[in-house]
Amino acid sequence: MTQTNIVIVGGGFGGLYTAKHLAKKLKKNKDVKITLVDKNPHMTMMTSLHEVAANRVQANSLKYDLQRLFSRRKNVDVVTDEITKIDQEKKLVVGKYGSYPYDYTVLAIGSQPNDFGTPGVKEHGFTLGSLDDAEKLRDHIDLMVHLGARERDPEKRKQYLNFVIVGTGFTGTEMAGELNSWRPELAKKYNLDADEIKITMMEMAPTVMNMLDRADAAKAQGYMEKHGVDIRVNTGVVGVHEDYVDLKDGSTFPTRTLIWTAGVKAVDSAKDFGFETARAGRIVVNEYSQLPNDPHVYVIGDVAMYDSNGSGRGEPQVVQGAESAGKCAFKNILAQINGGEPVKFKGTYSGFMVSVGPAWGVASLVNTFHLSGFFAILMKDMVDMIYLIQIYSAYYLFHYIMDEWFRIKRPTLWRGNLNRYGNVLWTVPLRIFLGMMWLVDCWYKVQGSGSWFSNKLQLHFPWLVQAATSGASNKAAATSAASGKAASTAAAAARFSFNYDYGHSPMPVFDQMPSWVQSMTKVVIPNKETALFAQKFMTCFEILLGVLLVIGLCTWFAGAMSAIFVAIFCLSGMNYWVNVWMIFAAIAVMNGSGRAFGLDMWFVPWLEKTLGKARYGILRPIYYVDKNGIKN
Numbered sequence: 095m096t097q098t099n100i101v102i103v104g105g106g107f108g109g110l111y112t113a114k115h116l117a118k119k120l121k122k123n124k125d126v127k128i129t130l131v132d133k134n135p136h137m138t139m140m141t142s143l144h145e146v147a148a149n150r151v152q153a154n155s156l157k158y159d160l161q162r163l164f165s166r167r168k169n170v171d172v173v174t175d176e177i178t179k180i181d182q183e184k185k186l187v188v189g190k191y192g193s194y195p196y197d198y199t200v201l202a203i204g205s206q207p208n209d210f211g212t213p214g215v216k217e218h219g220f221t222l223g224s225l226d227d228a229e230k231l232r233d234h235i236d237l238m239v240h241l242g243a244r245e246r247d248p249e250k251r252k253q254y255l256n257f258v259i260v261g262t263g264f265t266g267t268e269m270a271g272e273l274n275s276w277r278p279e280l281a282k283k284y285n286l287d288a289d290e291i292k293i294t295m296m297e298m299a300p301t302v303m304n305m306l307d308r309a310d311a312a313k314a315q316g317y318m319e320k321h322g323v324d325i326r327v328n329t330g331v332v333g334v335h336e337d338y339v340d341l342k343d344g345s346t347f348p349t350r351t352l353i354w355t356a357g358v359k360a361v362d363s364a365k366d367f368g369f370e371t372a373r374a375g376r377i378v379v380n381e382y383s384q385l386p387n388d389p390h391v392y393v394i395g396d397v398a399m400y401d402s403n404g405s406g407r408g409e410p411q412v413v414q415g416a417e418s419a420g421k422c423a424f425k426n427i428l429a430q431i432n433g434g435e436p437v438k439f440k441g442t443y444s445g446f447m448v449s450v451g452p453a454w455g456v457a458s459l460v461n462t463f464h465l466s467g468f469f470a471i472l473m474k475d476m477v478d479m480i481y482l483i484q485i486y487s488a489y490y491l492f493h494y495i496m497d498e499w500f501r502i503k504r505p506t507l508w509r510g511n512l513n514r515y516g517n518v519l520w521t522v523p524l525r526i527f528l529g530m531m532w533l534v535d536c537w538y539k540v541q542g543s544g545s546w547f548s549n550k551l552q553l554h555f556p557w558l559v560q561a562a563t564s565g566a567s568n569k570a571a572a573t574s575a576a577s578g579k580a581a582s583t584a585a586a587a588a589r590f591s592f593n594y595d596y597g598h599s600p601m602p603v604f605d606q607m608p609s610w611v612q613s614m615t616k617v618v619i620p621n622k623e624t625a626l627f628a629q630k631f632m633t634c635f636e637i638l639l640g641v642l643l644v645i646g647l648c649t650w651f652a653g654a655m656s657a658i659f660v661a662i663f664c665l666s667g668m669n670y671w672v673n674v675w676m677i678f679a680a681i682a683v684m685n686g687s688g689r690a691f692g693l694d695m696w697f698v699p700w701l702e703k704t705l706g707k708a709r710y711g712i713l714r715p716i717y718y719v720d721k722n723g724i725k726n
Contacts, residue, residue: 102200113164204397213332219353221355298330305448383400521683539636639656
């Protein structure tokens with residue numbers, strides 16, 4: 095039987111989705127071969143480019159290796175090539191380095207930023223159309239803040255420290271929010287006042303974030319303005335220069351960093367295929383995502399123009415649109431191979447989510463549920479995870495979770511509680527358990543007949559017991575002897591172990607207090623009155639340690655004191671080998687475990703700042719700005 099060749103051009107969201115589902119559905123059909131061709135050997139998570147540009151994640155976090163994605167799919171070949179032509183007569187997909195015969199081909203080559211011919215954008219502006227763009231922008235931002243921190247001329251300093259973002263769509267809003275979250279780090283790195291770093295969003299329309307519901311847009315705008323982002327509407331940028339931009343009203347704005355996010359269009363290479371194009375260079379397709387004159391050529395994603403509602407704008411150029419078109423394409427190809435009825439394109443848009451920084455966002459789900467803050471960011475992460483599940487990649491799902499939640503230095507969705515750089519998350523359960531040990535241990539000490547707050551002596555140190563029993567009757571002495579014999583019998587039955595062994599008595603660390611410890615303790619606690627005070631104080635202190643450990647406050651101190659107290663109890667003959675683990679647990683939690691799901695996340699930085707200010711005063715950069723300009 096003749097082999098059927100399916101060639102998919104483009105390994106982005108739509109192309110990858112199509113290839114994965116075709117490979118799964120056709121895995122038992124040995125007569126079908128799928129070839130995925132992309133100019134890069136990896137798929138780029140384009141929706142997260144702003145995270146690289148604002149130095150939140152490393153560039154490699156956004157690269158999903160195509161060979162790894164298809165390593166278990168023997169019916170898929172992955173080829174790195176740049177496609178230049180589709181020869182419909184010869185049924186060949188032609189690239190720079192080879193040609194690929196096809197029976198069905200899917201063109202999913204995506205989009206690129208659209209500067210609408212604005213003078214100077216290409217020469218002096220920055221875009222977010224690729225991973226290279228994001229890395230270039232990240233390095234430029236860092237350099238500008240570095241140079242701005244050293245610049246003494248007020249006007250030039252503004253040029254360096256003013257960052258302008260044109261457009262308030264998904265890309266512009268997320269870039270502004272992410273950059274704003276990076277601002278305190280940049281200021282600290284270069285010894286600046288964070289307020290000197292200005293972020294300005296410019297929107298030509300009278301409203302911002304027009305892809306969102308008005309109420310959601312208002313929330314996002316309010317959040318950004320509250321956190322220092324200047325948002326200007328009815329402000330068009332008509333020219334870009336090296337150190338300023340021209341505005342539509344004739345004024346200028348000083349900046350050396352303009353980030354253009356005002357729109358997208360089909361990639362420039364789309365016009366080279368010779369197909370009919372429409373608005374923004376997008377290739378016209380029919381309701382089945384096919385070329386109108388060729389049912390064997392599919393065009394999907396941002397490069398495709400299917401005008402379902404007659405508006406002339408086409409489907410939204412978002413990931414959900416690419417997935418919907420990919421679903422339409424692979425179902426129709428299956429129908430053509432196996433025989434069946436074609437399906438029409440149906441755009442499925444379950445909602446729109448936008449992050450306004452790493453820890454806050456807004457979301458609208460099926461135009462019914464409106465979320466903001468934590469739940470909106472969680473939903474945005476969940477959508478990305480669902481896509482990775484849809485393309486059957488557990489490997490990259492795992493790494494997505496690690497990169498977004500754990501391998502981060504900046505507080506994000508979980509406010510830094512999962513931050514792996516501190517390496518403290520995994521000691522949190524131990525910290526809480528140790529704290530509960532203290533609290534449970536103290537429960538019998540604060541109530542009932544055995545309360546340590548009564549006037550009954552609970553510290554049975556030899557010199558205190560001797561003083562309490564001096565002059566006692568022979569009967570009492572006999573009773574004491576009997577008790578001693580019983581204790582001796584119990585001690586004889588004790589068994590050494592580092593854990594409680596059922597049916598055996600635990601062995602004390604010391605049967606009796608070492609002489610050198612006894613000498614020291616006798617100085618500190620010489621009589622019954624002091625002992626009664628000590629036992630009450632110790633009980634209160636143990637409760638305090640338990641509470642501090644549970645809530646994660648002053649964890650280093652609480653851990654250190656826990657280790658010291660347990661060691662003291664051991665040396666005093668009041669503790670067993672099975673409890674020695676508490677010393678090592680206490681040392682382990684001293685490694686900052688209160689910074690994850692604990693109050694030390696806020697208390698320790700505040701304490702460091704307060705103590706540093708008390709010792710050194712307020713540190714200023716060599717050159718700083720006040721109302722009168724720059725001073726030394």
